[in-house]
Amino acid sequence: MPWIPKTADMPLLEVNNLRTSFHTNDGEVYAVNDLSFSVEKGETLGVVGESGSGKSQLVLSIINLLASNGQLQGSIRFQGQELVGMKPKEINRIRGNRIGMIFQDPMTCLNGYLTVARQMTEVLMHHQGLDYASAKKCSIEMLDAVHIPDAKNRIDRYPHEFSGGMRQRVMIAMALLCQPDLLIADEPSTALDVTVQAQIIQLMNELQQEFGMSIIMITHDLGVIAGISDNVMVMYGGRICEQAPVFELFDNPRHPYTLGLLQSVPRLDTAGSAKLHSIPGNPPNLLRLPPGCAFVDRCQKGIPVCDQKQPRLREISPEHRVACHLEELP
Amino acid sequence: MLRYSFRRLLGAIPTLLILMTLAFFMMRMAPGGPFDTEKSLPPEIQANLDKKYHLDEPLIQQYGRYLLDVVRGDFGPSFQYKDYSVNELIATGFPVSLRLGLSAIAIALVVGVGLGTIAALRQNSSADYTVMTLAMTGISIPNFVLAPILILVFAVYLGWLPAGGWNDGAFKNTILPIIGLALPQIAYISRLMRGSMIEVLRSNPIRTARAKGLPERVVILRHALKPALLPVVSFLGPATAAVITGSVVIEQIFGIPGLGRYFVQGALNRDYTLVMGVVVFYGILIILFNFIVDLVYAMLDPKVRYS
Numbered sequence: 001m002p003w004i005p006k007t008a009d010m011p012l013l014e015v016n017n018l019r020t021s022f023h024t025n026d027g028e029v030y031a032v033n034d035l036s037f038s039v040e041k042g043e044t045l046g047v048v049g050e051s052g053s054g055k056s057q058l059v060l061s062i063i064n065l066l067a068s069n070g071q072l073q074g075s076i077r078f079q080g081q082e083l084v085g086m087k088p089k090e091i092n093r094i095r096g097n098r099i100g101m102i103f104q105d106p107m108t109c110l111n112g113y114l115t116v117a118r119q120m121t122e123v124l125m126h127h128q129g130l131d132y133a134s135a136k137k138c139s140i141e142m143l144d145a146v147h148i149p150d151a152k153n154r155i156d157r158y159p160h161e162f163s164g165g166m167r168q169r170v171m172i173a174m175a176l177l178c179q180p181d182l183l184i185a186d187e188p189s190t191a192l193d194v195t196v197q198a199q200i201i202q203l204m205n206e207l208q209q210e211f212g213m214s215i216i217m218i219t220h221d222l223g224v225i226a227g228i229s230d231n232v233m234v235m236y237g238g239r240i241c242e243q244a245p246v247f248e249l250f251d252n253p254r255h256p257y258t259l260g261l262l263q264s265v266p267r268l269d270t271a272g273s274a275k276l277h278s279i280p281g282n283p284p285n286l287l288r289l290p291p292g293c294a295f296v297d298r299c300q301k302g303i304p305v306c307d308q309k310q311p312r313l314r315e316i317s318p319e320h321r322v323a324c325h326l327e328e329l330p
Numbered sequence: 331m332l333r334y335s336f337r338r339l340l341g342a343i344p345t346l347l348i349l350m351t352l353a354f355f356m357m358r359m360a361p362g363g364p365f366d367t368e369k370s371l372p373p374e375i376q377a378n379l380d381k382k383y384h385l386d387e388p389l390i391q392q393y394g395r396y397l398l399d400v401v402r403g404d405f406g407p408s409f410q411y412k413d414y415s416v417n418e419l420i421a422t423g424f425p426v427s428l429r430l431g432l433s434a435i436a437i438a439l440v441v442g443v444g445l446g447t448i449a450a451l452r453q454n455s456s457a458d459y460t461v462m463t464l465a466m467t468g469i470s471i472p473n474f475v476l477a478p479i480l481i482l483v484f485a486v487y488l489g490w491l492p493a494g495g496w497n498d499g500a501f502k503n504t505i506l507p508i509i510g511l512a513l514p515q516i517a518y519i520s521r522l523m524r525g526s527m528i529e530v531l532r533s534n535p536i537r538t539a540r541a542k543g544l545p546e547r548v549v550i551l552r553h554a555l556k557p558a559l560l561p562v563v564s565f566l567g568p569a570t571a572a573v574i575t576g577s578v579v580i581e582q583i584f585g586i587p588g589l590g591r592y593f594v595q596g597a598l599n600r601d602y603t604l605v606m607g608v609v610v611f612y613g614i615l616i617i618l619f620n621f622i623v624d625l626v627y628a629m630l631d632p633k634v635r636y637s
Contacts, residue, residue, distance in 0.1 A: 063541060065537060065540055065541060067532075068453075088546070089545075091543075092543040092544070092545060093543065094543065095540070095541055095542065095543030096541060096542035096543035096544070097543055101538075101541040103534065103537070103538060103541075105534065108533075108534040108535070109534045109535060109537070109538045110535060110538065111535035111538070111539065111553050112535070112557075112631075112632070112633060113553075113556040113557055113630065113631060113632065114552070114553070115632075118552075122542070122544065122548070122552070123542050123543075123544075126542075126543065126544055126545070126548070127543060158632040158633070160632070160633050171538075174542070
């Protein structure tokens with residue numbers, strides 16, 4: 001995995017103090033809390049966290065696809081353009097064109113009432129003004145690129161005539177049609193068989209080399225993260241608890257939550273009888289986040305200050321940021 | 331496809347047979363007969379009439395005779411409308427009801443789908459509440475209240491349209507009855523459409539379509555409309571069959587020579603053949619329209635394919 005150094009010029013995506021909240025009958029739910037990070041050109045950022053950590057809402061926030069009761073605060077700059085508060089017409093010029101998006105469940109995310117050809121060509125016809133024939137030609141080429149056999153004939157089929165892995169390939173091809181600068185993948189392999197998962201991750205690696213886009217990869221699978229990311233961001237309770245280059249994170253995890261996640265991965269090289277580690281407790285309720293560290297109830301290394309004060313995200317070595325009070329101890 | 335259609339229509343025969351049997355014996359179980367009047371007829375005349383219409387035969391023989399007639403496409407003579415066969419009565423009444431019914435359903439479909447979609451897109455806005463309140467009102471006002479109000483407003487006060495009569499099917503005479511037939515259907519369809527559209531708009535494929543940066547118009551018309559229409563299509567099958575066979579109330583109030591009135595008059599007069607005729611005819615239409623619904627489903631949803 002090539003390590004891409006941060007360049008002096010503007011990052012592709014820059015998120016600052018992003019807050020995403022949902023207005024519900026029970027009160028405000030804070031899914032993303034004061035998040036700041038950036039993605040460089042060609043970089044792959046892995047975002048890990050368990051269900052309810054806010055990772056999916058984070059990416060939906062980026063392309064402004066929140067549910068109607070969702071609210072965005074803060075700043076999201078993509079290629080220098082502010083996306084927060086952008087008019088629907090303008091953001092539609094970026095969605096599907098400069099930012100491609102792949103969703104978790106390929107079985108339900110394609111439109112079952114339209115042929116694959118229709119769903120792919122409409123992207124090119126809308127964003128690039130191609131006519132149907134040339135849009136279809138490009139679409140077939142893209143299906144070839146994601147290794148769908150007999151793409152020329154199968155493009156006229158409906159999604160239900162494809163297997164799960166093939167449908168996810170169609171989704172990927174569709175997201176890449178306009179050769180976006182950023183590809184957002186929300187758990188693209190989670191709903192698939194393990195062998196198919198590996199193929200999809202490998203395919204994404206391959207496509208990134210070919211097209212050179214940046215990727216934000218959301219997953220709860222650390223194996224996937226290790227296989228594809230340059231940088232990793234660990235999310236908990238809607239906040240970043242640790243962010244580091246992938247090797248640094250695996251070699252030198254600092255946050256107790258990251259450590260717990262790494263220990264929870266089943267390994268082949270430990271004694272056969274060893275019990276798999278798990279982090280006790282449940283993720284925090286986003287309706288009532290504690291005043292202190294969100295992880296405090298489940299943390300085995302907690303100190304008194306954890307209950308009272310929220311830990312600050314600090315850079316402990318270049319590119320490695322951690323939000324934990326233990327790091328601030330002398 | 332052709333084989334599927336053939337099988338489906340063949341499968342309808344037992345349904346029709348059961349329908350005919352039930353209707354035949356229930357009708358005969360009802361007290362009274364077609365020739366009962368205030369003064370009883372002289373026994374000789376009664377016997378002659380019974381003989382002419384085969385009412386003197388055992389019931390099971392009459393039933394067998396009736397089935398054979400129906401297979402030949404003959405619903406028999408009307409007991410009440412002398413000199414008319416049931417076939418003739420249906421042949422004159424049905425085109426009238428069909429024309430009014432089809433117009434009403436077509437209007438209801440377009441307006442109902444449109445209003446329902448608008449309500450869904452502006453969920454919980456004042457437009458949504460207006461449409462839904464109107465729909466609820468439309469469903470709860472019975473047509474014997476609605477029709478006189480229409481007549482009062484458009485015929486009596488404004489004088490724009492005739493208050494009733496058929497006038498050989500002049501366009502002017504059909505407007506009010508069509509509105510009277512269409513309004514309740516508009517109400518049902520818009521409520522159905524709103525519900526299904528809201529559900530579809532929250533679904534994954536729509537999120538994908540939005541993530542592709544398609545304009546809202548394309549998202550709605552190309553991606554959301556088809557799946558959202560399915561419940562409406564299911565509703566339309568039986569609703570069309572019911573509306574094109576005529577509404578008793580609407581045809582009575584507007585004085586229209588349609589099929590609807592035969593349902594009630596036939597039953598009240600114990601006009602056995604007429605009741606049987608309209609029941610079987612209605613049954614055939616219900617089966618036919620449910621079959622059409624299935625075909626439309628296959629057209630809309632590629633996952634439903636018949637072989």
